[in-house]
Amino acid sequence: xxxxxxPAFTVVRVPExxxxxxxxxxxxxxxxxxxxxxxxxxxxxxxLEEIDPxxxxxxxxxxxxxxxxLGLPPTVSADVELAAAHYQPHDGxxxxxxxxxxxxxxxxxxxxxxDTAARIGLLVQACAATRAYIAGAETPVPAxxxxxxxxxEILVSLRDAPFGAGxxxxxxxxxxxxxxxxxxVFRRLHHADEPLLLPNAWDVASAAVLVQExxxxxxxxxxxxxxxxGKPDAAGATRRETLALAxxxxxxxxPISVDVEAGFGANPAELARELSAIGVAGVNLEDxxxxxxxxxxxxxxxxxxxxxxxxxxxxxxxxxxxxLSVRTSETxxxxxxxxxxxxxxxxxxxxxxxxxIENLVRTLxxxxxxxxxxxxFDRLRDLGVRRVSTGSLLFRSALTQAARTAVAYRTGQAIxxxxxxxxxxxxxxxxxx
Ligand code: HEM
Numbered sequence: 001x002x003x004x005x006x007p008a009f010t011v012v013r014v015p016e017x018x019x020x021x022x023x024x025x026x027x028x029x030x031x032x033x034x035x036x037x038x039x040x041x042x043x044x045x046x047x048l049e050e051i052d053p054x055x056x057x058x059x060x061x062x063x064x065x066x067x068x069x070l071g072l073p074p075t076v077s078a079d080v081e082l083a084a085a086h087y088q089p090h091d092g093x094x095x096x097x098x099x100x101x102x103x104x105x106x107x108x109x110x111x112x113x114x115d116t117a118a119r120i121g122l123l124v125q126a127c128a129a130t131r132a133y134i135a136g137a138e139t140p141v142p143a144x145x146x147x148x149x150x151x152x153e154i155l156v157s158l159r160d161a162p163f164g165a166g167x168x169x170x171x172x173x174x175x176x177x178x179x180x181x182x183x184x185v186f187r188r189l190h191h192a193d194e195p196l197l198l199p200n201a202w203d204v205a206s207a208a209v210l211v212q213e214x215x216x217x218x219x220x221x222x223x224x225x226x227x228x229x230g231k232p233d234a235a236g237a238t239r240r241e242t243l244a245l246a247x248x249x250x251x252x253x254x255p256i257s258v259d260v261e262a263g264f265g266a267n268p269a270e271l272a273r274e275l276s277a278i279g280v281a282g283v284n285l286e287d288x289x290x291x292x293x294x295x296x297x298x299x300x301x302x303x304x305x306x307x308x309x310x311x312x313x314x315x316x317x318x319x320x321x322x323x324l325s326v327r328t329s330e331t332x333x334x335x336x337x338x339x340x341x342x343x344x345x346x347x348x349x350x351x352x353x354x355x356x357i358e359n360l361v362r363t364l365x366x367x368x369x370x371x372x373x374x375x376x377f378d379r380l381r382d383l384g385v386r387r388v389s390t391g392s393l394l395f396r397s398a399l400t401q402a403a404r405t406a407v408a409y410r411t412g413q414a415i416x417x418x419x420x421x422x423x424x425x426x427x428x429x430x431x432x433x
C-alpha cells in the first residue's frame with residue numbers, strides 16, 4: 001500500500017492521442033503525474049464538489065444520474081460503458097470505443113479539451129467500479145497498476161483500500177456510495193422485515209396518490225397502461241406508451257418497477273439499457289404468449305439478456321402457468337429455471353394454494369416470491385412471500401368507481417365520495433423527488 005504514496009512509483013503513462021480512447025487517457029488525472037495530474041485532478045474534484053451525492057441516490061444505470069448532474073443526457077450511459085471497457089491502456093481500444101468517445105465529446109459541447117476529458121473521465125471511472133460495488137463486490141477494483149523505478153509494471157492489491165490511496169485515491173467515494181445505495185433500494189425492499197406491498201399504477205396521477213399514501217415503491221399494470229391508451233394488453237402493443245410513462249414516473253420519490261409484458265418484441269438488451277438509463281428500478285417480464293407459454297429456454301435467454309445488459313435492473317420473472325391455467329405442473333420448474341437464468345424475483349399470479357406457495361418459497365430460497373394480493377397480507381407474509389402486488393386491481397376499481405359515480409348522478413342516487421381537486425393537485429406536487 002505504501003507504493004501508492006511513493007512518488008517514485010508512477011501510474012502507467014500513456015502516449016498523446018489526437019482522438020478516441022488514446023486522447024481520453026492522455027488527458028485525465030487517472031493516467032497523469034506531476035503538474036498535469038494536479039491540474040486535471042483539480043478539474044475533476046471541482047466538478048464533483050458541485051454535485052450533492054444525495055442527488056445521485058436513485059435507481060437505474062450507475063452513471064445515468066451522474067451524467068444528468070454533469071449536464072449530459074442520461075442516455076450517454078451506453079457510450080460511457082463502451083469507453084469504460086477500454087479505459088485501461090492494457091485493454092487496448094476498438095473502433096467502437098473510439099467512436100463512443102467522439103460521441104461523448106460531442107455531447108459535452110464538442111471541445112477536445114481537458115475540461116471535457118474531466119467530465120468524461122468521471123463518468124468512465126464511475127461506471128464499472130460502481131457496477132461491481134452494486135453487485136456486492138467488497139473490492140470493486142481488486143488491483144491497480146504502477147510503474148516501479150526500474151521500469152517494471154507491477155500490480156498493487158487494493159484489498160485494504162478499495163477506493164485507493166495517495167495522490168490518485170478516488171475522489172468520488174461519497175458519490176459512489178450514494179449511487180450504489182440508490183441502485184439497491186428496491187432490491188433491499190424485498191429482503192426487509194415485512195414483505196414489499198407494491199401497488200400498481202397506470203398513469204402519473206394514480207402513482208402520485210400511491211406515493212402520497214406512503215407506499216415505498218410503485219409498479220405499473222400493463223392492463224391499465226394498455227387500456228388507458230385503447231390498446232390490448234399482453235400484445236406487445238404499448239412499448240412507446242410504457243416508456244413514456246416510465247420517464248414520467250421516475251420523477252416520483254420512490255423506486256418504480258415497470259411491467260414490460262414479454263419485452264414488446266424489442267431487442268431485450270436495448271430495452272433493458274433504455275429502462276435503466278431512464279432510472280427505472282425493476283421490470284416484470286412474463287412468459288405468457290397469448291393463451292400459451294414461451295419455451296423455458298427462450299424465456300431464460302430473454303431474462304439473461306436483460307440482466308447482462310442492465311445488471312442493476314431488478315428482473316421479476318412472471319410465471320404464467322397458473323394465470324393462464326396451462327402446464328401448472330411446470331410452475332416450480334419454470335420458477336427455478338428463471339431464477340437460475342438471473343431473475344432477481346419470481347412472480348406467479350394466480351397461485352393461491354398455501355402448500356404450493358410454501359413449497360415454491362422453499363425451492364426459491366433467497367430469490368423472493370411475488371404473488372398477487374389474493375390472500376390476506378399477513379397470511380402471505382407467514383407463508384414466506386416477499387412481495388405482494390395489486391396487479392390490475394386498483395385500475396379496475398377506479399373504473400368501477402367512475403362508472404358508479406356517473407350512473408349515480410344519472411339515476412339521482414347519492415354520489416360516492418371522491419378526492420377533491422386540491423387533493424389530486426397536492427399529490428402531484430408532493431410525490432416528486
Ligand atoms: C464503488 C465505486 C468506486 C470504486 C471502488 C472506485 C475506486 C477507485 C480507485 C481504487 C481509484 C484509484 C486508482 C489508482 O490509484 O490507480 C479511483 C480513482 C478515481 N475515481 Fe473512483 N471508484 C469508484 C467510483 C467512482 C465514482 C462514482 C467516481 C466519480 C463520481 C470516481 C472517480 C474517480 C476518479 C476521477 C479517479 C482518478 C483520480 C486520480 O487519478 O487522481 N470513482 N477510484
